[in-house]
Amino acid sequence: MTINCMIMSETSTPQPASNNNRHKDDQKKSLVFDATVLQHESSIPPQFVWPDHEKPNCSHTPELQVPFVDLGGFLSGDHDASIRASELVGEACRKHGFFLVVNHGVDANLISDAHHYMDCFFEQPLHEKQRAQRKLGEHCGYASSFTGRFSSKLPWKETLSFEYSAQEGSSHIVEEYFQRTLGQDFAHLGKVYQEYCSAMSRLSLGIMELLAMSLGVNRSHFKEFFEENESIMRLNYYPPCQKPDQTLGTGPHCDPTSLTILHQDTVGGLQVFVDNEWRSITPNINAFVVNIGDTFMALSNGRYKSCLHRAVVNSMSPRKSLAFFLCPRKDKVVSPPPELVDSVNPRIYPDFRWPALLEFTQKHYRADMNTLQTFSNWLLQQQQQQKTAVVL
Numbered sequence: 001m002t003i004n005c006m007i008m009s010e011t012s013t014p015q016p017a018s019n020n021n022r023h024k025d026d027q028k029k030s031l032v033f034d035a036t037v038l039q040h041e042s043s044i045p046p047q048f049v050w051p052d053h054e055k056p057n058c059s060h061t062p063e064l065q066v067p068f069v070d071l072g073g074f075l076s077g078d079h080d081a082s083i084r085a086s087e088l089v090g091e092a093c094r095k096h097g098f099f100l101v102v103n104h105g106v107d108a109n110l111i112s113d114a115h116h117y118m119d120c121f122f123e124q125p126l127h128e129k130q131r132a133q134r135k136l137g138e139h140c141g142y143a144s145s146f147t148g149r150f151s152s153k154l155p156w157k158e159t160l161s162f163e164y165s166a167q168e169g170s171s172h173i174v175e176e177y178f179q180r181t182l183g184q185d186f187a188h189l190g191k192v193y194q195e196y197c198s199a200m201s202r203l204s205l206g207i208m209e210l211l212a213m214s215l216g217v218n219r220s221h222f223k224e225f226f227e228e229n230e231s232i233m234r235l236n237y238y239p240p241c242q243k244p245d246q247t248l249g250t251g252p253h254c255d256p257t258s259l260t261i262l263h264q265d266t267v268g269g270l271q272v273f274v275d276n277e278w279r280s281i282t283p284n285i286n287a288f289v290v291n292i293g294d295t296f297m298a299l300s301n302g303r304y305k306s307c308l309h310r311a312v313v314n315s316m317s318p319r320k321s322l323a324f325f326l327c328p329r330k331d332k333v334v335s336p337p338p339e340l341v342d343s344v345n346p347r348i349y350p351d352f353r354w355p356a357l358l359e360f361t362q363k364h365y366r367a368d369m370n371t372l373q374t375f376s377n378w379l380l381q382q383q384q385q386q387k388t389a390v391v392l
């Protein structure tokens with residue numbers, strides 16, 4: 001750990017002015033999101049300026065009242081407490097799909113280490129982080145904003161994303177990723193995030209039991225479905241921005257994945273669109289923010305909502321969040337259990353496998369509030385074209 005944090009302190013030194021000017025010239029050639037420079041600039045490149053109707057209203061954002069689901073009783077096998085927890089979860093998921101979990105059993109030191117090592121990674125110079133550069137069309141690696149991917153409405157953030165697998169034989173996948181892409185100096189970070197992902201996977205399987213109970217399906221149905229999950233972990237780092245009212249850290253979107261377990265630091269910035277207005281979720285270091293993603297919305301045959309959310313930035317302090325995106329094993333077919341389909345509730349979405357939706361968001365469509373519906377239409381159209389081709 002000391003090695004990595006030495007890297008951090010060296011790089012947090014402010015850049016000399018001449019360096020800043022050189023950077024501006026570079027930007028003319030191709031836009032680069034170098035946070036060490038851009039966080040001090042009084043005007044921001046136009047690609048980061050969002051249209052007026054999507055700009056955040058920094059002066060007034062009411063708080064979203066989300067239920068605190070105490071998992072203590074459920075995790076120790078208390079039947080009544082489990083019923084109560086599942087009722088709260090069900091109520092939130094029918095409304096907007098967001099709730100908080102407390103007494104979740106995840107070690108507070110592990111969470112604090114996971115935040116600490118984010119500083120170690122993101123406070124390095126850009127070229128060091130770029131050793132893990134995310135390639136176009138891929139969802140893993142380091143991305144400094146999405147400069148190579150999109151040309152407008154760019155997010156004011158840097159991310160490091162990597163895969164986790166709960167399958168037997170993959171128990172070192174995260175550690176191996178860090179060593180492979182960043183070298184031996186980062187072995188310890190790999191260990192911490194491996195452990196963090198295992199804790200998130202365990203927690204999400206517990207939440208899957210509560211979701212099943214609340215939907216009235218076999219308690220272990222979704223837990224078994226996600227037992228061998230092949231998930232995505234993402235570290236979100238939002239540098240300060242001198243024009244926070246013009247841009248967004250993460251634009252409005254619904255998570256295409258199944259369930260997101262997010263831990264935000266104390267800065268605040270997460271907002272959810274409920275009842276036609278943006279509302280903030282106040283940070284609480286003892287809680288994880290959990291939300292339903294599009295894939296679970298499809299699994300629940302539309303009963304549970306995947307809700308639009310975004311993250312705003314501020315001019316004072318960097319903000320960090322850790323997002324674990326639960327995803328099914330790649331070959332699993334996303335199809336709702338029979339209990340959730342009847343004549344009153346016919347199928348809303350066609351069967352699909354998660355990699356198809358992932359590819360759709362990476363290659364064909366910028367994730368937004370309509371991702372699942374647009375993907376469903378696209379899939380049905382593809383299937384229709386294939387059938388026509390066979391007949392011809």
Ligand SMILES: C=C1C[C@]23C[C@H]1CC[C@H]2[C@]1(C)CCC[C@@](C)(C(=O)O)[C@H]1[C@@H]3C(=O)O
Pocket residue numbers: 139155232234250251253254255256257325358361362367
């Ligand atoms: C499969 C993924 C694509 C995104 C990262 C993971 C899970 C969620 C996706 C994302 C967060 C949805 C909103 C838009 C996005 C582009 C982002 O702002 O980060 C998405 C991720 C991505 O493609 O990088």
Ligand SMILES: O=C(O)CCC(=O)C(=O)O
Pocket residue numbers: 234236250255262264269270309310311320321323
């Ligand atoms: O950082 C946040 O609070 C939200 C991030 C988010 O929505 C995401 O990564 O999908």
Ligand SMILES: [Fe+2]
Pocket residue numbers: 253254255260309
């Ligand atoms: Fe999200």
